[in-house]
Amino acid sequence: MKIPRIQTFDSLIAHKNYRHLWMGNFCANTSIWLQLLTLGWLVKYLTDSQDSSALFVVGVGGMTALPGLIIGPFAAVLGDKLDRRKLVIFVELLMFLIVIGFGFLTTTDLIQVWHVYCYAFLAGTREAITFPVRQALIANTVPRSHLSNAFATSVLTIPGTRMLGPFVGGVLLNSTGFFWNFMLEGLLYLGVVLSFWGMKTPYTEKTNISVNSSEFSFFKTLFGDVIEGLKYLWFKQRVIPLLYFLAVVPNGILHPVLFLLPMYTSQVLLEGPDYGGYLMAMNGLGGFLMVLMLSAFGFPSRKGLFCLIAAVAGAALTFTLSFNFGLIFAFVVLASHGITQTIYRTTNGLITQTLVKDEFRVRANSLYRVSNGSVVFFVIAVGWLATRFTVSTTLLFMGALGIFISLSFLGSEKIRNLKNEI
Numbered sequence: 001m002k003i004p005r006i007q008t009f010d011s012l013i014a015h016k017n018y019r020h021l022w023m024g025n026f027c028a029n030t031s032i033w034l035q036l037l038t039l040g041w042l043v044k045y046l047t048d049s050q051d052s053s054a055l056f057v058v059g060v061g062g063m064t065a066l067p068g069l070i071i072g073p074f075a076a077v078l079g080d081k082l083d084r085r086k087l088v089i090f091v092e093l094l095m096f097l098i099v100i101g102f103g104f105l106t107t108t109d110l111i112q113v114w115h116v117y118c119y120a121f122l123a124g125t126r127e128a129i130t131f132p133v134r135q136a137l138i139a140n141t142v143p144r145s146h147l148s149n150a151f152a153t154s155v156l157t158i159p160g161t162r163m164l165g166p167f168v169g170g171v172l173l174n175s176t177g178f179f180w181n182f183m184l185e186g187l188l189y190l191g192v193v194l195s196f197w198g199m200k201t202p203y204t205e206k207t208n209i210s211v212n213s214s215e216f217s218f219f220k221t222l223f224g225d226v227i228e229g230l231k232y233l234w235f236k237q238r239v240i241p242l243l244y245f246l247a248v249v250p251n252g253i254l255h256p257v258l259f260l261l262p263m264y265t266s267q268v269l270l271e272g273p274d275y276g277g278y279l280m281a282m283n284g285l286g287g288f289l290m291v292l293m294l295s296a297f298g299f300p301s302r303k304g305l306f307c308l309i310a311a312v313a314g315a316a317l318t319f320t321l322s323f324n325f326g327l328i329f330a331f332v333v334l335a336s337h338g339i340t341q342t343i344y345r346t347t348n349g350l351i352t353q354t355l356v357k358d359e360f361r362v363r364a365n366s367l368y369r370v371s372n373g374s375v376v377f378f379v380i381a382v383g384w385l386a387t388r389f390t391v392s393t394t395l396l397f398m399g400a401l402g403i404f405i406s407l408s409f410l411g412s413e414k415i416r417n418l419k420n421e422i
Contacts, residue, residue: 159287170277319399
């Protein structure tokens with residue numbers, strides 16, 4: 001039996017521009033997980049004496065997802081029409097200035113919950129704009145023959161940084177407070193800028209699309225291009241919208257598990273923010289090991305079925321987490337949860353990269369972010385349940401709902417039989 005060759009670092013070794021992109025994605029994704037940990041505990045600190053603390057804590061995570069639902073599809077049109085590299089650099093520089101100011105605000109007595117929510121919305125806007133663009137840039141920095149490997153290796157930066165960011169952030173938060181977490185976040189934004197500065201995009205497909213300078217014509221074109229992207233996916237690549245609907249399970253119903261961690265850690269496990277960081281890091285470790293396997297040995301041929309299995313398994317693990325069997329049990333379940341989330345997102349992302357034309361890639365990636373934005377609606381229910389009942393009861397409900405919706409997609413032949421070879 002022939003042992004498959006490990007190919008994890010093929011794209012990194014072969015393509016200088018992809019190395020720039022990979023390093024930028026590493027910094028960008030580290031900042032996201034560091035920010036999620038810090039904002040959750042900051043809101044908990046500010047609302048600890050209130051009965052609705054759980055709702056506020058979970059809600060701040062939803063606030064970061066809200067911009068993807070509101071402006072994501074329109075911002076994505078710019079990503080398909082403007083220079084993608086320059087767009088990311090501009091947004092990251094702007095976010096650097098914002099986080100520095102907010103960091104100093106946390107050192108004063110003026111800081112309030114609504115300030116945190118405003119900052120979360122701005123940070124979510126940055127992510128709604130740059131994440132789809134950074135995903136599309138993968139296909140612009142490597143040839144198609146390396147796309148599968150490059151995408152999987154890029155995704156290493158998501159669960160990998162979910163280990164590093166919360167681990168460092170939890171220790172830093174427990175020992176020095178909130179200020180230095182935000183300063184570190186700002187340095188990570190600068191890291192994205194420096195990484196993208198010398199990057200080129202030799203594999204960008206040329207199009208004849210241009211942006212009209214007339215204000216009316218521009219907005220007319222903007223809406224028209226959003227509709228054009230929706231029509232392309234629905235009529236030409238129907239399986240992709242179906243996978244985006246299924247993505248409501250891992251990205252909408254199950255993702256709030258991470259938002260609940262401050263409450264779960266303090267109320268169920270009776271631990272502090274350092275252990276909250278360790279738990280999120282374990283979630284990242286599971287995802288990191290899984291994507292390492294995918295980048296090393298490749299994806300299974302039946303990628304649609306792979307996504308479906310991951311959605312069902314993730315929901316089952318969330319259901320299991322509701323039973324408190326101690327810290328070690330929580331570590332194992334959260335690591336396994338990270339595996340299933342990573343399988344779905346990585347496989348679904350690769351399907352989008354390989355099936356969609358380059359001129360529609362940012363719009364397609366952004367529509368996937370809209371499914372992520374569905375978390376906004378679920379965090380309200382999750383926060384209310386955690387306030388009204390217990391964190392464990394909330395996890396039980398989330399898992400049961402996720403299992404029910406995932407199993408309803410078993411009848412979709414387009415998903416079950418999708419074989420996307422590359």
